[in-house]
Amino acid sequence: MFFRSFFDENLAHMSYLVGCQRTGEAIIIDPARNLQLYKETAEKEGLEIIAATETHIHADFVSGSREAAKQLGATLYLSDEGDENWKYQYLDEVNYVLLKDGSTFTIGLVEFQVMHTPGHTPESISFVLTDKGSGSTKPMGIFSGDFVFVGDIGRPDLLEKAAGVKGTASLGARQMFHFLKKFKSLPDYLQVWPAHGAGSACGKALGAVPVSTVGYEKLNNWALKIEDEEEFVTTLLTGQPEPPAYFAMMKKVNKLGPDYLNDGPIKTLSSVEELERFSSETVILDTRSAKDFAASHFKGAINIPFDKSITNWAGWLIGYDQNIVLITPEKDLDSIRKALASIGLDKIVARVEPAIALEDTSNLENYREIDVHQLQKLLNDDQYHLIDVRNQSEWDDGRIESAQHIMLGTLKNRLNEIPAGKKYIVQCRSGARSAIAASILQANGLHDVYNLKGGYIAWKKENLPILK
Structure with a gap:
């Protein structure tokens, strides 16, 4: 056998x-x-x-x-x-x-x-x-x-x-x-x-x-x-x-009965102008690292880094009725396409090299990181609003005072629950999921965003106060 x-x-x-x-x-x-x-x-x-x-x-x-x-x-x-x-x-x-x-x-x-x-x-x-x-x-x-x-x-x-x-x-x-x-x-x-x-x-x-x-x-x-x-x-x-x-x-x-696999060619965009023509019904997915995305990215793009969690978060955050444009290097296209196809996200309509997507500085934005000590000083400042995107079980085990809990996978459908006119700090366990959350907020018009470096792990490591 x-x-x-x-x-x-x-x-x-x-x-x-x-x-x-x-x-x-x-x-x-x-x-x-x-x-x-x-x-x-x-x-x-x-x-x-x-x-x-x-x-x-x-x-x-x-x-x-x-x-x-x-x-x-x-x-x-x-x-x-x-x-x-x-x-x-x-x-x-x-x-x-x-x-x-x-x-x-x-x-x-x-x-x-x-x-x-x-x-x-x-x-x-x-x-x-x-x-x-x-x-x-x-x-x-x-x-x-x-x-x-x-x-x-x-x-x-x-x-x-x-x-x-x-x-x-x-x-x-x-x-x-x-x-x-x-x-x-x-x-x-x-x-x-x-x-x-x-x-x-x-x-x-x-x-x-x-x-x-x-x-x-x-x-x-x-x-x-x-x-x-x-x-x-x-x-x-x-x-x-x-x-x-x-x-x-x-x-x-x-x-x-699943659709049969489509392995036909995907259009490669040659200019940022072509990228700009896609409608608001299209998801622009940037698969670069969170660090690179935070430093500079195309306005309106969401960031799910190409690692082993890409299928999980793409499944949470991208609708099956939405077309997808990838900001990703050509060398990663086939692997990303297979990963998304494994959960039925087949509507990849185009791809653009990251360098091209970043050409026009008027269409770019970024977000910053802050550490736990900076966060502690800002918790009582009414200008700032803390969003915890961890799972329910993590939240139940302990949380930072004044945080609003919205699990990452549900974030795009609960934006109306977030108070308007604030500066937003996003936090998870380590900083990886909150980086994705930062991109979701910015893609939906909440531009003044900060990611908590090290997340809840860093907060606990410094023996800062937690609620249970």
């Missing part, structure tokens, strides 16, 4: 390519939208990808299953669990097999047995793998999707918080409690291959180790050690991070 895992650090997403070396056939489990790495790996190993499957209708990235059916002629093995609201809607255009609890299918001599494992979502399934090509009759591992992670389990509140389906958080938590008993009954030696690692918003305490075992999780995973249902439900639902705004859209996209 051939086995290879793939990790997308932008999404903290794990996917897998499993092949039967006897027959030369392979399947992708929880495929990303861009299939290139799977195709290259399969070709190198002499395998043909004949199938793709997914553990559930994903909310945090665009699934590559439909793309695999189109590009590779792959048969899709998909869940038929859950009610009518959790059925795939694009099956009339693909070859497919629907799966229920207890179903089995084979790729060559590799067998997959289906376990219905709801809680994270109603249709969630897991796959227990047995390598019969090696002569084994015992399973090797389980593809657990968003059911069980290393050190954590899937959150059950996404349908309620991201998709607005009332009452599903508690129901999902109780389902998770009962179906974890099935997981605990599996052999301790079974390897656990989850769909996410540390950094994913699909749980609250995911481990950074990519693989575990059933036995290890029974000993160390907090969720598998709680025996009381009420305690379990309360613990699971407490402290879950805010789900990114794009999660609701991803759920819909993956259910209805």
